[in-house]
Amino acid sequence: MNEHQGKYSGIKITAVETFLVEGNCCFVKISTNEGITGLGEGSISDNKVGTIAQCIKDMKGHLIGKDPTNIEYLWQGLYRWNRWHVGVLFSTALSAIDIALWDILGKVAGLPIYKLLGGAARDKVRIYTGGGGKSGVQHARSIGCNAVKTGPPVTKVDDNLTVPMPWDLGRAVKQIEEMRLEGGDDFDILIDAHGRLTPTMALEYCKAIEPYRPFFVEEPIQVEGSNDALEWLSDHTTVPLCMGERNFMKWGFQDIIGKRIVSYLNPDIVHCGGISEFKKIAAMAEAQYIQVSPHITYSKVGVTAEIHVGMNCPNSVIQEMSTYAAEPFKETTDWRDDLFFGHKYQIENGFVTLPDTPGLGLELNEEVAKAHPYVPFLRPELRFEDGSVEDN
Numbered sequence: 001m002n003e004h005q006g007k008y009s010g011i012k013i014t015a016v017e018t019f020l021v022e023g024n025c026c027f028v029k030i031s032t033n034e035g036i037t038g039l040g041e042g043s044i045s046d047n048k049v050g051t052i053a054q055c056i057k058d059m060k061g062h063l064i065g066k067d068p069t070n071i072e073y074l075w076q077g078l079y080r081w082n083r084w085h086v087g088v089l090f091s092t093a094l095s096a097i098d099i100a101l102w103d104i105l106g107k108v109a110g111l112p113i114y115k116l117l118g119g120a121a122r123d124k125v126r127i128y129t130g131g132g133g134k135s136g137v138q139h140a141r142s143i144g145c146n147a148v149k150t151g152p153p154v155t156k157v158d159d160n161l162t163v164p165m166p167w168d169l170g171r172a173v174k175q176i177e178e179m180r181l182e183g184g185d186d187f188d189i190l191i192d193a194h195g196r197l198t199p200t201m202a203l204e205y206c207k208a209i210e211p212y213r214p215f216f217v218e219e220p221i222q223v224e225g226s227n228d229a230l231e232w233l234s235d236h237t238t239v240p241l242c243m244g245e246r247n248f249m250k251w252g253f254q255d256i257i258g259k260r261i262v263s264y265l266n267p268d269i270v271h272c273g274g275i276s277e278f279k280k281i282a283a284m285a286e287a288q289y290i291q292v293s294p295h296i297t298y299s300k301v302g303v304t305a306e307i308h309v310g311m312n313c314p315n316s317v318i319q320e321m322s323t324y325a326a327e328p329f330k331e332t333t334d335w336r337d338d339l340f341f342g343h344k345y346q347i348e349n350g351f352v353t354l355p356d357t358p359g360l361g362l363e364l365n366e367e368v369a370k371a372h373p374y375v376p377f378l379r380p381e382l383r384f385e386d387g388s389v390e391d392n
Contacts, residue, residue: 008034008108013068016060016097018042018053019364020374021339025298026052026092027364030100032068038104039364041270041305042096043298047376048089055093063097068104075276079249091248091273098274099305099360106359113360114311117279124351125310126318128190129325133175137182143326145350147188147215147318150179152205154196155382165385167201173208180212188215188318190293195219195246195391196382199229206237215318216242216264216293222391223247231261242266244281245295249273253281260288266320268295270302275309282313289315296320300340304360307345307352319352321345338368 015031026042026049042052059078066074078094079085106113114120128147131139140148152172156162179189191214197205202220209217217239221229223246234241240263247253248271256262265285269278282292292315294306303324310316327345330337342362346353355361382390 008036008069010034011036011067011069011104011108013063013066016056016063018056019366019369020049020053021299021369022372022375023298023336024049024377025374026056026096027299027301027369028056028096028100029364030063030068030097030104032104036104036107037363038068038100038102038107039301039360039362040096040098040100040103040274041297041299041301042092043270043302044088044092045298046379049374050376051089052092052096055089056096059093059097068101069108071098071101071105071276074101075274086249088246088248088271092271095270095272095274095277098276099269099301102275102305103359110358112354112356112358113275113305113308114354115356117275117309117312120311121314122311124353125307125316127321127325127347127350127352128188128318130322132179134178134182137179137187140187140325141183143329144348145325146183146186147190147350148179148183149190149192149218149320150175151192151194152197154193161380161382163196163382163384163390169201169204169208172205176209176212176214185213189213190215190218192218193220195222197221199233202233203236206233206239206241210238214239216240218242218264218266219245227255227259227261230256231259234261240264242293244268244272247272249277250280250284253284257284257288257290260290262290264291264293266293266295268297268302269306269309270297275305278306278309279313282309282315286313286315292316293318294320296322296324300324300362301360301364304354304362307354308360311354321347321352335368335372339365339372341365 011034017029019027028040030038102113130149132150136148242264244265244267310319340362343355382392
């Protein structure tokens with residue numbers, strides 16, 4: 001037992017609070033009798049944030065009085081004591097609590113989370129930003145990244161809510177061709193189809209872009225049901241496929257990993273079950289030589305947690321950072337830059353590193369959070385040209 005562990009041997013959870021913040025963000029703060037707190041995130045990209053906060057509050061009774069350092073016991077209890085434990089809202093609430101518990105454990109041990117997971121498997125984590133066309137490649141280069149994610153332009157040029165029939169395959173392929181010419185062979189192009197393509201559309205798109213060597217195509221089709229359509233697509237293209245953003249818990253990845261249907265998984269740490277479950281999913285994938293690329297979350301809490309597991313997991317090869325990749329180059333700031341106390345990302349030449357700050361390395365600025373309360377946000381209503389509903 002080290003000095004920190006001995007000092008906090010009687011630590012117990014005393015309070016569980018949630019903060020709903022603009023941008024569909026839900027944060028959880030777990031307090032203890034020793035004055036140590038943990039921060040977690042349970043955000044989601046639509047108007048279900050209040051439901052997730054209520055799920056967290058519903059689990060509070062299983063947490064108060066418990067030792068927060070027994071993370072696996074609490075994860076198993078929260079999952080199994082709640083009989084209905086399938087669904088993204090439940091798994092997001094559990095993920096938020098799990099991340100906060102790891103934050104507490106790191107502070108108790110006086111170590112960053114990645115050290116608790118077994119230490120670093122690499123010196124730094126490769127990152128990518130977002131952007132489309134030549135300008136997207138140029139922006140990535142300007143901030144030191146040699147990788148960028150784009151999406152196929154599925155909707156009409158003059159109407160971003162309507163998918164034409166037939167869709168403009170030529171326009172989508174030309175985008176990738178131009179990006180490859182601009183980036184050269186030493187540049188990676190990642191593509192997120194966002195589940196908006198039918199299997200037939202996905203196959204013709206993947207076949208057409210094979211010569212341009214995309215890093216992967218993410219969510220080429222929808223995730224519901226069996227993985228038969230995904231397996232069919234994988235068997236008919238050489239383009240590496242990626243899934244996982246909307247899968248949760250290890251069981252949601254089991255079939256994809258077991259059949260090695262994809263080359264990459266991109267679990268989202270605020271949906272898949274938290275740090276504890278992400279580590280297990282990555283280990284399952286490693287056994288099938290599947291690489292991992294964590295999906296960006298909604299705030300620095302989730303992204304930082306993913307960088308911690310990215311430092312540790314040997315098959316986690318690239319981290320989605322979006323606008324955070326340009327943080328060292330920001331000339332202006334807004335309230336989001338003041339939402340957290342703690343370290344800023346240390347980014348250089350397309351890689352990010354973490355300081356040896358105990359735990360997660362971030363604290364919520366509660367005054368800023370309260371000054372920017374959550375406002376419900378509905379996702380846009382996409383349709384095909386004939387008026388039928390398209391996935392978003």
